[in-house]
Each structure stands twice: as C-alpha cells, then as structure tokens.
C-alpha cells in the first residue's frame with residue numbers, strides 16, 4: 001500500500017498526538033509508553049529493531065530537555081527563593097514526565113521520516129510514475 005510522504009508539520013503533529021507517522025490513524029502506544037510493534041491500521045512496523053529505542057533521537061530529546069534543567073538546578077545558576085525553586089522544580093519535572101510519550105512520538109515520527117528518506121521503507125514508497 002502506498003502512502004504519500006507526509007509533510008514535516010503533519011509528522012510532528014501525528015507524533016505529538018501519539019499517532020502512527022505513516023497513516024495518522026493508528027495509536028503508537030498500547031498503554032502509557034509501551035509501543036505497539038506495528039500500526040494496527042496501516043501495519044507500519046514502528047521500529048526496525050525493537051529495543052534500539054529511537055537511539056540518537058531519544059538521546060537528543062533528553063539532551064535538549066535535560067541539560068538546561070540540570071544546568072539550572074544542579075549548578076544553581078538561577079537563585080530564586082527556596083519555595084519558588086521547589087515549585088518550579090516540581091512543575092518542570094511534571095511537564096517532562098507528562099510529555100514524555102508525546103516527545104517520544106515526535107522522535108518516532110522523525111525516525112520514520114529518516115527511514116523514508118534513506119529508502120529503508122522502500123516497500124511503502126509511493127510509485128514514482130516513471
């Protein structure tokens with residue numbers, strides 16, 4: 001079955017909403033953060049190798065979100081009152097944990113994009129019409 005390559009915006013939206021990057025219909029998780037192996041709608045295999053969990057993308061995500069967090073708190077570059085410090089810390093931790101499936105979904109969508117670009121998913125490539 002051929003699926004046209006979704007736009008970057010569509011991919012990001014699908015990823016954030018935890019939907020299959022290819023068809024935008026199937027859920028990517030079977031619970032809070034456990035991935036389905038295949039999309040139940042279009043049967044896209046989400047990860048070529050289960051367990052090599054998006055590799056560098058996850059790492060990048062963690063770096064982008066965690067490093068500022070660590071710098072801010074661990075090195076105490078920011079000196080608010082103790083109450084503010086604790087409240088902001090709790091809120092940031094909550095946001096980080098709460099949005100984890102969404103950010104992983106975006107990583108998955110990006111991974112899908114790369115796989116399409118590199119021809120790894122050539123079997124779902126749209127016919128070129130040549």
Ligand SMILES: [Zn+2]
Pocket residue numbers: 020021022023024025026039040041042043044
């Ligand atoms: Zn799908």
